[in-house]
Amino acid sequence: MADAPRHNLPVEPNRFVGRERDIADLCALFDETRAVTLCGVGGIGKTRLAMRVADRLLGGFADGAWLVELASITRPELVAQEIAEVFGLESERGQDLLDAVVARLAGARCLILLDNCEHLIEATAHVTAQLLAGCPGVRVLATSREALRIPGELMWHVPPLDLPGDDPARAESVRLFLNRARAAGTRLGEESLPDVARLCHALDGLPLALELAAARTRMLSPGQIADRIDDRFALLTTGDRTAPARQRTLAAAVEWSHDLLSQAERTLLRRLSVLAGGFDLDLVERVCAEPPLSESRIVTLLGALVDKSLVVCDAGRGRFRLLDTIRQFAAERLADSDEERMVRDLHLRVLCKLQERAFETEFLTPGLTWQERLAAHTGSRDRLDDQRAALEWALRSGNLTVGLRLCMRSSGLLSLGGAAAEVVGWIERLLGQDLSRVPPEQVALAKGYMAYGLLTRDDLDSGLNAAREGLAGMAGDPFVLATAHTVAAGALLRMGRGDEAAGHIEAALAVARQQGDRFNETGALIEGSVHALQRGRQREGQRGAEEAHAAATAHAHPWILAMATSHLGLAAETRGDLETAAEQYGAAISWLRKLGNRGDLAQNLARSSRVRAQLGDVLAAREQLAEALSVARECGLRQALNRCMVSLSALARAEGDLEGAVLASAAVAALRESMGQRTGSVKVDELLSAARAQLGEGRTTALWSRGRSRPAFEVATLVLEGRRTEPAAVGPVQVEPPPAALLTIREREIAGLLTRGLSNKAIAGELVISPATVARHIANIMEKLGYTSRAQIAVWAAEHGVPSA
Template sequence: MTAVMTSTSRSQHVCRLPAEVTSFVGRRHEVAEVRQLLSVSRAVTLTGVGGVGKTRLALRVGHEVRRAFRDGVWLVELAALQCPELLAEVVAEALEIRDLTSTAPLAALTEHLRDKQVLVILDNCEHLVAECAVLAETLLRTAGEARVLATSREALGIGGEHVVPVPPLSLPERRRPGLSPEALAQGEAVRLFVERARAVVPGFAVTEDNREVVARIVCRLDGLPLAIELAAVRLRALSVRQVLDRLEDRFRLLRCGSRTVLPRHQTLRALIDWSYALCSDEERLLWERVSVFAGGLDLKAAEAVCSGDGIAREDVVDLVIGLVEKSVLVREDHRGGVRYRMLETLREYGRERLVASGREEVLRRRHAGYYRELAKQARAQVFGAGQVGRFTRLQVEDANLRAALDTCFAVPGESGAGLSLATDLLYHWITSYYLGEGRNWVERGLAAGAGPLEVRARALWAGAWLTIMQGDMTAADGMVREARRLGERLENESVLGYAALFSGMIAMSRGRVAEAVERYEEGLARHRGTGDLAGLSLALVRLSLAHSFAGESARAVAAGEEALAVSDASGEGWHRAYAMMALSVEVWRQGDLPRAAELASGSLAFDRSIGDWMGVGVSVEVLAWVAAAERRFDRAARLLGIVQSVWASVGAVMSGFGHLMRYHDECVACCRAALGDAAFEAAVGRGARLSYEEGMAYALREDARGRGGHDRGQWARLTRRETEIAALVARGLTNKEIAASLVIAQRTAEGHIEHILSKLGFHSRAQIAVWVGARGREDDDQVA
């Protein structure tokens, strides 16, 4: 820290800050970051949505740094100030400048602070941003040792200003519903709820009975401290379950806060009303319209859906920037580009305004139309280059796609559009863990009986595929038969080709290999005739697997290699990955274990990159079989544990590849016999306990050798701090949590992790975790 932050003057340190009457929860990283910034910058602004805790954070920082400011830390509360002309006078009064009669307030203020070493906290500047900017800049220019810490919903925009966005409190991980009550209570949002609940219900705690309800409450409230505190107060009269049930109308429930705070902080609605009032008319209109989006949006979507009727398309970008600056929208970086997210509380507020305007149905239809077109384009480009980007885009837009489907099925006469949308999203359902959801949407549309026959026929074979992947062959058979009848009636070769393909999959699952081969060959011929490369590739992959299962090695390899050639000619990735998987099975059966591992690993790497859990599951299965054949039984058992977790997430074991279960069972029996029951179960358990990324890194042998094994000598190349941080990475801590644990800035933690990755030749945190776990134990990939 600089001298200003380490001053040890003997003069009395003045601290004109209110005492903390309730505990301060979380924010360790934010406090450390702001303290560090104040040591190098003279102007720091905390920004964020109303109720996120900017004031409380500023006060905590003020208390912690008070000894560094010889002439005091002073709080200037501006929320109640409505007259901008009085700003300098209010600041002077807060700094206890007594004589303001002989000179202008700003002049008296600058003269008073000229030689003072002070921190001035300007709290709630959002309604006086321009005036606060002028005042702060004047003070900093004339008072060389003064510093300003401001809180506002948007930055002041002055020279040298450092802006620190204050996020909501951390929420429980939604993918880890099984967290223990103790672990759940360590999260910031839950901890705040518990501590405030104990103030009205002594002894309140997170238990096995209420943990899910508490987690849902804080998630529904977006981790906003004000909303959580208001909800906890309701426990005076309600149970946690009743609080959750009544959060459907959160603005009515969350009122009656402390009477000593400003009226707009006493209820959640009043607080958001204040944010709404600070926006321009066009920004308010965009806020309302953005509320039809679910889970976020990008600029193109905002322009397409929200423009018109008072908002010019070319103005949307500036309005989006305005809402980001006012902390209504949150900017987020994604692999596909920048996206914007609105806290659910703000979204609900905007939706209420939109409903009141009478424009909700129009905007919902426009939103649904935009995503119908997006899905249609994805279906048209399902085979070929650029596939990863399209799959990723659909995954990011999953919540919006669901909202669009809801709209289609809710609007009378639009069920046909819903069926078409659900069918266009077939590869989205297949390449993720949304199998059940996709099947439900398709079946809902089919049950409605709406839409053209060609759409229904396509939906039938798409639904059959989804149903096969869930192992429900009886239902799938019915869909395929109807699809075939419609295909014949429409003389549609594409429909007939897919009906034949999925008839073959059903036959294969029932052990009728010859019939399956016949159906696959029929589908192959029809897809060659129509030029459908996706259907052609699917048929070749299935034909390769069927020939392999029947012991016809040459035919299996020929079909697999043709599938690879078809994909390679178009720069295709997903179908190619499945072709590699199919070939790996046959190559493994032939005993070429290195080649089998190479093919399965290539398939796994691609499927992992797009989040295709089914493809991941089958590829890891093959790698387990290869490991067992190499007599590396511990590795094989761990891989079986990893794939056990994958199948649990998908909801079906060996989805759509049921005939391969024979190889799975043989691998289990082989490993159990070699290791013994106890050692086998222990190894499977170790694999199952790995996180998804750790499991993938282990399967792909991404450890300290880059592609296998570990080098103990590399540990010595790390500094003591890097060694400590590597261990925290292995425990699963985020950069933010590591920084808080070691009381360092997050940027410092990130720099250490970059050095670790560079020294060890890694490219992911998962590799660090696997490598740390490998230290101190023998290479158990080999049989003793």
């Protein structure tokens, strides 16, 4: 055979892109392995990869590499005949054709490529086993949706092409798309990369889908294609006319795999389409095991779909997923069936039960470890896509009661997981429907739960109103009741209304302690400590912080531990113990990284940066602030950005950049006003006094106006890069002077009179007001300035030139 032609591999129709590592690894396998099967869903590029591997191996086989195409073969007995025809063999009378092939190849050293075996899998497996047994020098490379399952075979799952990350232009999927678009006559520049990357993600990195999409660039831009990709099976219909019919459209490629399934496998596949994210076997059994499928058959059927490359298995985690392309195909089949409502209703109920059980573990069950709490929260996060799909169905089907129950037991939808209180949107949509069949107390509970989301979204007024509406009609859920009181307290404290907050703090503590609810007890204790610190009562604030940390430790939820630890840091920072503050903030950051909470992570990084700056560790402060700003931008949370700008002002001042400190503080003032939050502090007052003394009134006013008028992220860039030059003015500029002081006119009058050592009664006599009014004003002054005594106020008034008469 050495003088015969050495291969029948076709010339590649276009450039082969990517998979360099796969090719190298596959070629190396044939040093020790005699049979390798490339498995994968239709359109993933098995044939092209196999052709490239065969071509690369050609020089190592004295008798060549031979392609046997089986896609057009319909009868099992024709498999051996097709192989025989490739080698120019005909059977003699009375001789089995397969025996003839084995006899011919017994002494040969060659590679046989069996392409598209899945529809003749048993016959192909039998023939391959015979070849390997009788022909020691023969190696077999097969492509199929599933493995041949013969001794000595190695199954290789062909992955999708690499998806774009930080450098989209280097991703295999992007390179393929750009190459095929160029072949179609479309040259795309760098400006198109974001849309191309979005499209590659939407198409799962499937080569066939990308090639079909690239062909569409003759008419549509990548962005327009990506916007229409939800209807991918209708859009991606223009393929290579010379390709097999099953490869000319995306629908045909998937249909080819679907047609090879048994009826039970088809039923399971279409039911799996309701599982929007990754899933485990337990979830499949709960949602899909309805007649005609029994629970006992699910594991076998699911395994069969994995074997046929229609379900992707992450064996290390025991989880499965569908590629989006397969999910959409299966969902269309489910919609065409008569069981969609049954399956989606069951999915909604199952998700609600799973989340209620996880919520019990995460928050309510006493005596668990933080690892157990975290595992429950992680499970909730892992089911987040499924929860969203179930809630969409609750809205479509009008099952509002179960939808609201799911919202109220999903920590994954709250900012505990780092999102910007996604639960608010879902509850608002559910409450916007016809609620005539929803019990009023459930509506009140939903509003109380929504209040927390509104607060974390920095919508203080709405959060306070929702908490109050919920409290007015709430019954039957002490956890939500305590949460609503704590939320109301938190909103009021941020608004500077501490007296009103105190009542809610006491109510939250009473409910939580009565129920043994250490989670909400911790939250209420933290708010109580904040209230004390705002009024200058540092010992009380420290004691409250310690009690909150003890309660959090007893509960052991990672998030509440992080919040209590962070608050210990704040209490330490307030009393000037910066080393302890840095240590506590660092511990909180560690908890939040474990939890994956981005919003609270940004705030604690910013706080830690502020302390590091005050300790003189400017490099660490800058690194932490840079990460905090990046995360704050990503999360879109104004409170996180506010913390960053406060820290930026402290960092600038530590570096001797008084102008930068004023710019950042002005941005903080604007941010807080936009949130309805109390503005100003004694530190800002001191900063502006120093700026006026060093820079002058005019320059200070210009910097303050500029900081207030620019977006906060722009101000951050100006300060960090040290740029101060004003751009050319475009029209009149609104100049807004910085605040002269934090106090009202009446409060300044009283502060001035305290410099004379007057009693409340004497001050009341001079100002013609009651002593009780004087006492209330003095309490407000202490809260604003962070002081604890009349003497401190008197010193401050004297230093700031407040008149005493």
